[in-house]
């Protein structure tokens with residue numbers, strides 16, 4: 001018995017009309033970084049189709065070292081496989097999307113954070129770093145973090161956005177920018 005049974009039935013329906021997508025550059029030329037919250041599905045919220053955009057998700061949609069590593073590898077892969085395709089100076093834009101009512105916002109409270117650290121074995125510092133209490137502030141900080149990371153390809157731009165759970169609307173907080181060093 002698995003709770004996947006009804007979902008696998010839905011998958012069966014999906015597979016009936018499925019057409020495979022060949023490995024190529026993501027059609028939207030965007031990588032989405034967002035929260036794992038089940039009320040946000042980038043495919044639905046942004047109308048993404050298969051092959052449109054890689055999506056990286058974690059608690060809060062925070063830019064962690066793991067996220068930076070994934071983006072660095074995706075940039076390398078895209079250059080290796082498709083370096084001659086598309087615009088010569090750009091690979092893709094990383095869109096960091098934080099959201100209102102994030103479950104990580106509780107972690108901004110020291111007492112809650114302490115209890116969470118004791119229960120999970122995670123460090124209080126790590127938990128504090130994943131908190132999204134003000135999504136506009138954290139998305140700004142994470143765009144900055146990514147833009148100043150030495151492993152970010154100069155051909156990758158970064159933008160920041162906030163998804164409003166109440167309205168379903170995504171608004172731009174930080175317009176797309178390339179790392180400073182790429183401008184020489």
Ligand SMILES: [Zn+2]
Pocket residue numbers: 035036037059060061099101102103104
């Ligand atoms: Zn969240």
